[in-house]
Amino acid sequence: MTLNKLFAIAALVCAGVAGPALAFPDKPVRIVIGFAPGGNVDIINRIVGQAMGEELKQSVIIDNRAGANGAIGAEFVARAAPDGHTLFVSVTETHALNPVLRKSLPYNPIKDFTSIGVVDTFAFALVLAPKFPANDVAGFVAYAKQNPGKLNFSSWGNGSLSQVAMEQLKQSAGIDLVHIPFKGSAPAIMALIGGQVEAMVAPLSLAVPYAADGRVKLLGVTSAQREDTAPTVPTLIEQGLAVNVTGWHVLQAPAGTPASAIATLNKALNAALARSDVRAKLLKAGVKPGGNTTPKEAQALVEDNFRKWGEVARKAGMKPD
Secondary structure, eight states: OOHHHHHHHHHHHHHHHHOSOOOSOOSOEEEEESSOTTSHHHHHHHHHHHHHHHHHTSOEEEEEOOOGGGHHHHHHHHTSOSSSSEEEEEOHIIIIIHHHHOSSOSSOTTTSEEEEEEEEEEEEEEEEOTTOSOSSHHHHHHHHHHSTTOEEEEESSTTOHHHHHHHHHHHHHTOOEEEEEOSSHHHHHHHHHTTSSSEEEEEHHHHHHHHHTTSSEEEEEOSSSOOTTSTTSOBTTTTTOOOOOEEEEEEEEETTOOHHHHHHHHHHHHHHHHSHHHHHHHHHTTEEEOOSOOHHHHHHHHHHHHHHHHHHHHHTTOOOO
């Protein structure tokens, strides 16, 4: 028997001992969220994560790692093992604004991640504190002009899309407001409800239920057209303010994750989003389910926003910190 044949037999024996490859995923999948519990990104992705777990027949754990405008969670996933078991929900802040507004970013939003699919897209809304002495956009702008620099607005962090949207509104209306950042949309809107600040650009998914019971005043949506989830609420554009802002959540994995794992996760995500119960919950929460998107389409969305919002932040004069 030749030496080559002996090597071939040994290889077959080793393959038999090793056994068949384990199916993916072979352990719980962790979805990291870079913001505090109770906010828009947390609520939406808990709904989707649970459904994905049912599709994958594996536990899906939501891991909130808030701070630095989502950068703490993003860095954690960028450095995680690229095996498909640790994922990240990217948003405009982490992948389009942080690169412009932070002098030192511990991850590259384009090179360190690979996209799986679009979870959802959503509009924002201008909301006021319940006791604010105005009930419409015209009244708000007039009051702000009469009190320059005396009104505060909250956001879920320096460099957040919430802040950028309000900067657009300030420029369009010609008003001066003071920015008060919080660590997450939930504490930011709680400050508004409690009267610690006067205004906020909040996710529509949070604004609608709080407006329904009178805890905030909902004045307008930031999208180009009225939203199906709030059809009676006019856009800010209709009311004379040049503000057009929409958000998105894209599920991503660390760069280098095997294509087979990405394909499995994409299939599970799209299957979850196609379920009638999941879609009903997302629509009720004020967001549009992502639909049957491919990893390539999701990546294009991230890269397009990386270019767009970086330019918006520069034009708004927002400086790195």
